[in-house]
Structures are given as structure tokens and as C-alpha cells.
Amino acid sequence: MINFFSVIGRYFLFVKKVFSYPEKLSTYYKRTIDEFIYLGLKSIGIVAVISAFIGAVITIQTAYNLENPMLPTYLIGLATRDSLILEFSSTIVALILAGKVGSSIASEIGTMRVTEQIDALDIMGVNSAGFLVLPKIIAMVLFNPFLAVLSMVIGISGGLAVAFITDIISVGDYLTGLQFAFNQFYVTYSLIKTLFFGFVIASVPAFYGYYVRGGSLEVGKASTRAVVNSTVIILLLNLILTKLFLS
Amino acid sequence: MIEVKGVSKSFGSNNVLKNISAVFEQGKTNLIIGQSGSGKTVLLKTIVGLFETDEGTIHYDGINFTSLSQKKRRELRKDIGMLFQGSALFDWATVEENVRYPLDMFTNMSSVEKQKRVDFCLDRVNIVDSNRLYPAEISGGMQKRVAIARAIAMEPRYLFCDEPNSGLDPKTAIVIDNLIREITHELDITTIINTHDMNTVTENGDNILFIYKGEKWWEGDKVKIFNTNNRELNDFVFAANVYKNYRKERQ
Ligand SMILES: Nc1ncnc2c1ncn2[C@@H]1O[C@H](COP(=O)(O)OP(=O)(O)O)[C@@H](O)[C@H]1O
Ligand SMILES: [Mg+2]
Numbered sequence: 309m310i311n312f313f314s315v316i317g318r319y320f321l322f323v324k325k326v327f328s329y330p331e332k333l334s335t336y337y338k339r340t341i342d343e344f345i346y347l348g349l350k351s352i353g354i355v356a357v358i359s360a361f362i363g364a365v366i367t368i369q370t371a372y373n374l375e376n377p378m379l380p381t382y383l384i385g386l387a388t389r390d391s392l393i394l395e396f397s398s399t400i401v402a403l404i405l406a407g408k409v410g411s412s413i414a415s416e417i418g419t420m421r422v423t424e425q426i427d428a429l430d431i432m433g434v435n436s437a438g439f440l441v442l443p444k445i446i447a448m449v450l451f452n453p454f455l456a457v458l459s460m461v462i463g464i465s466g467g468l469a470v471a472f473i474t475d476i477i478s479v480g481d482y483l484t485g486l487q488f489a490f491n492q493f494y495v496t497y498s499l500i501k502t503l504f505f506g507f508v509i510a511s512v513p514a515f516y517g518y519y520v521r522g523g524s525l526e527v528g529k530a531s532t533r534a535v536v537n538s539t540v541i542i543l544l545l546n547l548i549l550t551k552l553f554l555s
Numbered sequence: 556m557i558e559v560k561g562v563s564k565s566f567g568s569n570n571v572l573k574n575i576s577a578v579f580e581q582g583k584t585n586l587i588i589g590q591s592g593s594g595k596t597v598l599l600k601t602i603v604g605l606f607e608t609d610e611g612t613i614h615y616d617g618i619n620f621t622s623l624s625q626k627k628r629r630e631l632r633k634d635i636g637m638l639f640q641g642s643a644l645f646d647w648a649t650v651e652e653n654v655r656y657p658l659d660m661f662t663n664m665s666s667v668e669k670q671k672r673v674d675f676c677l678d679r680v681n682i683v684d685s686n687r688l689y690p691a692e693i694s695g696g697m698q699k700r701v702a703i704a705r706a707i708a709m710e711p712r713y714l715f716c717d718e719p720n721s722g723l724d725p726k727t728a729i730v731i732d733n734l735i736r737e738i739t740h741e742l743d744i745t746t747i748i749n750t751h752d753m754n755t756v757t758e759n760g761d762n763i764l765f766i767y768k769g770e771k772w773w774e775g776d777k778v779k780i781f782n783t784n785n786r787e788l789n790d791f792v793f794a795a796n797v798y799k800n801y802r803k804e805r806q
Contacts, residue, residue: 331660342647424643427605432657432709433632 322515325437326445340443347409347444347510348451352458354408355401359392359459362400363466366391371476384477385485388467390494397459398498399546402452402505406538410513413444414534417517418527426518441514445507452506453499460495497553504549505542512538556581557602557713557745562611564594564601571597573769574611581745584736584759588750589766590791595749596640598766599717602747603635604628615713633661636706638716638735642698644690644705650677651686654705661709676704680734696727703734707742714739714746720755732758753792756780765791 330336370387417440420426429436464486471482513534520530557579564572571594579585587595600606602613604620612621615631623631644653654676658669677686680700690698699719706714716735720728736759739746748759756763760777765788767773773788780792 335659420646423641423646424639425645427600428637428639428643428645430605431603431632431635431637432660433629434660 318519319512319515322437322518323511325435326441326511326514328438329435330438330442331434336439336443339439340446343443343447344451347413347447348455351405351408351451351455354404355455355459356462358404359397359401359463360466360469362396363388363392363463364470366396366463367467367470367482368474368476380481381477382481382485382488385467385471385482386488387485388482389464389486389490392460392463393494393498395546397456397463398501398505399542401456401459402502402509402542403539405448405452405455405505406509406513406542407535409448409509410535410538411531413510414513414517414531415527417441417514418520418530419517419524421518421520422523422527437514437518441511441518444514445510448510449503449506452502452509456498456502460498497549500553501546501549504545508538508541508545512541556616557747558614559598559602560612560614562598562601562613563609564597564606565609571769572601575766575769575771576611577764577771577774579745579747580762582740582743583746583761584739585745585747585762585764586750586756586760587747587764587766588756588791589772590751593766594769595751595766596717599715599747599749603637603715604632633657633709634712636709636711636714638699638702638706638714638719640717640721642690642695642702644698644702646690649687649689650682650693650701653690653701654708657705657709672708673704676708677701679707679738680704695722696724696730699723699727699731700734703731703738707738710742712742712744714744716746716748718749718751720750720752725754728752728754729758735759751791756792 366388367384370384371381374381374384417426420440426436426440429439468479468482471477471479513531516530516534516537517527520526559575559577559579562572562575563570575598587598589595597606601608604613608621612619614620615634618631620628620631644650645656648656651673654673655669658664658672662669664672673686677683680703682697682700682704685693685697685701690701693701714735719731719735723731732755735746735748738744748755750756757777760780763773763775763777763780764771765773765775765780765785767787773783773785775783780788783789
């Protein structure tokens with residue numbers, strides 16, 4: 309338990325270090341652009357594929373479960389829309405990114421630690437935590453909402469494709485369902501969550517990488533620990549934020 | 556000149572450095588020697604402030620580094636160049652960008668001036684036609700030389716080298732040793748080198764500190780080291796038989 313609190317304490321000290329005294333901002337600029345490409349753009353593919361399939365599957369399964377003839381079929385469109393907007397495109401996509409982006413951040417920074425690149429930065433008087441991690445946090449926090457919107461659009465299209473191809477639901481009903489009782493706040497709420505998740509996805513793995521000691525074996529372990537812990541933190545945060553915003 | 560006064564350092568219950576005092580002089584190649592695990596790297600990193608001392612102080616030309624604020628330390632860091640054991644080149648940057656990095660971060664030089672400085676430093680370590688390559692694309696010996704170029708880019712007054720020869724073939728190792736010595740004399744800086752390489756000892760041992768299990772065990776130079784009765788030091792020096800003849804010759 310003491311260990312648990314000391315890790316949390318160290319994490320917040322690390323975050324403070326990341327945000328303290330940036331040297332020349334111009335040198336951060338290029339790295340932030342690089343991170344947008346590396347962490348953001350290169351995640352579009354996996355988010356798109358998974359969202360399309362999940363959108364389709366939610367549509368099929370909802371239809372399957374909606375056996376009561378009293379319920380209008382357009383509810384299928386509504387269910388797909390709300391599942392995607394409320395949870396899938398923010399939380400589940402964040403969990404996927406925690407695996408993909410998180411492990412890469414932890415091993416990248418961990419490798420820099422064990423090969424003394426971080427020492428080399430420190431010795432020059434550079435704020436190594438800031439220089440290496442701040443661009444990643446900025447890129448993830450700003451890009452994550454975009455990924456979520458993309459996921460919503462593609463997921464809903466996946467459902468639409470099911471409506472087109474199969475006779476589970478008519479395209480007209482699906483589209484009616486999409487527009488039925490639409491609450492704009494759900495989108496806002498979802499996007500606010502993605503900002504927090506983006507921060508976790510970048511900063512938690514960076515923390516585990518930054519404090520690696522040893523060699524490549526330890527880098528691998530840190531990477532695993534980073535993914536597991538970011539996943540748990542995202543789930544906890546999701547619970548807290550949902551309670552805050554939707555109740 | 557760098558002075559170390561009564562420095563101790565532990566990690567948990569592991570007392571790595573025990574009350575070490577030493578003086579490292581300007582214009583000389585000062586060596587810290589000892590077996591693997593004796594605490595050389597920890598001592599070097601403590602001197603440059605990557606580790607905090609538990610006890611004792613470090614002085615750079617009279618300035619008490621240990622008691623400096625973080626801000627003042629960063630100021631002093633601009634006078635420090637360090638060559639790490641594995642070179643520690645930034646793998647996201649090219650050879651040229653590595654050497655230019657400290658200039659980008661800490662100077663207001665124009666890009667033309669920076670390029671000139673980068674070219675000068677790379678030329679000094681005999682790296683040509685490799686400016687655009689990444690560290691992973693060049694040999695270990697070249698990486699070491701680029702790392703030296705990066706370490707001297709800011710015209711440091713203090714140069715630290717952690718096992719500059721490790722992982723290099725004997726011929727390349729001598730090139731690196733010579734380079735470090737020449738640069739030390741050219742720039743008239745204080746250089747401290749960690750090594751367990753006896754070749755370096757005979758080449759660059761202007762002033763030698765022998766560390767044994769975290770304690771200062773012996774102090775001298777490249778001549779005295781072959782004529783000592785210190786048992787642990789003799790075990791270290793004459794571990795390789797060739798140096799026994801060397802001793803006879805000297806006598
Ligand atoms: N960051 C660290 N945390 C804990 N122990 C360390 C750390 N760095 C070095 N040590 C320990 O300090 C001792 C000396 O290591 P080191 O200075 O690297 O030896 P060497 O003389 O080979 O350079 C070793 O026992 C090592 O385990
Ligand atoms: Mg060492």
C-alpha cells in the first residue's frame with residue numbers, strides 16, 4: 309500500500325517535471341509535429357478498422373436481441389449510435405490506444421533511459437522529461453478527440469453498411485434511429501473524456517519508461533506494466549467522469 | 556580543476572562510494588580505474604550531478620557544485636561535456652543533428668555559425684561524409700567519435716568519459732585515447748576518464764585514482780602504477796601478463 313502511494317506520488321512529481329521550464333520552445337515544435345504523425349496519424353488505421361467492425365456488430369446484435377415486435381426497429385440505429393458515442397469511441401478506443409501507443413512510448417523512453425540518452429540530455433542541462441514527454445502528451449491530448457470523432461463516424465457507417473447489405477433493418481429505419489432523441493451533450497461528454505484519456509495514454513507509459521533501470525529485459529517489463537496500469541487508470545477515470553457528468 | 560571531498564553514496568543498503576576525496580587537475584587526463592562494479596560510473600555520475608551525494612561535496616574550480624541550486628547547476632552544465640559508455644547518441648537524430656543539438660538548445664548562433672561549429676567538431680574527430688546518417692547506421696568506433704564531437708560542441712571546460720574504449724577493437728581504442736588526450740591539451744580542460752583498460756592507463760594516466768570496492772585505494776600516475784606494492788592494484792594491473800615485462804623494463 310505504501311508502495312502504491314509512493315508510485316502515485318512519483319508519477320505526479322514526474323508530471324510536474326514534464327511541465328517545468330521548457331527551454332527553447334522552437335525545439336519542441338518539430339518534435340510535437342513528429343509525435344502527431346507517429347502517435348496520431350499512424351493510429352488512424354487501427355481505430356478505423358476496429359470501429360467499422362464494432363459498429364456493424366452492435367447493429368447486428370441489437371437487432372438480434374430486439375425480438376419484441378412492439379419495439380420499433382429504428383431503436384437499433386439509436387442503440388448503435390449511443391453505444392459508440394458514449395463508450396466505444398472514447399473508452400474502448402482509449403484502451404486500444406493504451407496498448408498500441410502506450411507500449412511504444414514506454415519502450416521508446418525506456419530504451420533512451422538504459423542507453424543513457426536521458427543522462428546525456430540531463431548532463432547538458434536539458435529538462436529531459438519535458439523535452440521527451442511533453443510533445444507526446446500534447447499530440448495525444450489534441451489528437452485523441454479527433455480519433456474519437458473518426459471512430460464514431462466510421463462505427464456508425466459500419467452499422468449503415470449492415471443495413472444496406474442485410475435485411476436486418478432498413479436503411480431508412482437505421483437513419484431515423486440515428487437522429488431519434490439525439491443528445492448533443494453525449495458527444496461533448498465523450499470528447500471531454502478523450503482529453504483525459506489522451507493524457508493518461510501518453511504520460512503513464514512515459515513515466516514507466518523514464519524510470520526504468522537495467523537493460524532491455526526491464527524495458528520490456530516496464531512496457532507491460534505501463535499498458536496494464538494505463539488500462540486500469542482509464543477504466544477508473546471513465547467511472548469517475550461518467551459519474552460526474554451523467555448523474 | 557575538480558575537487559571531490561569526502562563523497563559517499565549508497566543505493567539502499569549498497570554502499571557504493573565510501574568517503575572518496577580526490578583532485579582532478581586541469582590540462583591533464585585524470586583516470587579513475589578499478590574493476591567492473593567498483594563504483595567508477597557512480598563516482599563519475601555523482602561528480603556531474605546525475606546522482607546526488609549522500610555525504611561530501613564536489614567543487615568545480617572552487618565553486619561548490621553540491622550546494623548550487625538547480626538553476627545554477629544548469630548554467631554550469633554548459634561547461635560540461637560527457638562521453639557515455641554506450642555513446643548515448645540520440646537515436647532520433649542524425650550525426651549532424653546530434654552534434655548540433657546542444658548548440659540549438661543553448662546558443663543563439665545563426666544556422667551558418669552552427670553549421671561551421673558542427674563541421675569543425677566532426678572534422679576534429681575525423682568524421683567525414685556521414686553527417687546525414689543515423690547513429691544506428693555507423694560503427695561503434697564512429698559513434699564514440701561523434702559522441703566526442705557532441706561533447707566538445709559547446710567548448711566545455713570539463714570533459715567526462717565513461718569507459719571510452721569499451722566495445723572497441725584495440726586499434727580504434729587507441730585512436731579514441733589519443734583523441735581524448737589531444738583535445739584535453741588543445742582546450743586545456745579538466746578531463747576525467749573511467750577505464751579498466753590498461754592501454755589507456757599507460758597512454759593517458761597523467762593522474763590515476765584506483766577505486767577498490769568503492770574506496771579510494773591508491774593514487775598516482777602511469778609510472779608509479781608499475782612500481783607499487785599495493786596488492787589489489789597489482790592484481791588489477793598485472794591481470795594481463797604482458798604488463799609484467801613492462802614492469803621489468805621500467806625497472
Ligand atoms: N542507479 C543505480 N541504482 C542502484 N544501484 C546502482 C545504480 N547504479 C549503479 N549501482 C550499483 O553500484 C555499484 C557500482 O556500479 P558502477 O559504478 O556501474 O560500477 P563500474 O565501476 O563498473 O562502473 C554496482 O553494485 C551497481 O549495482
Ligand atoms: Mg561503469
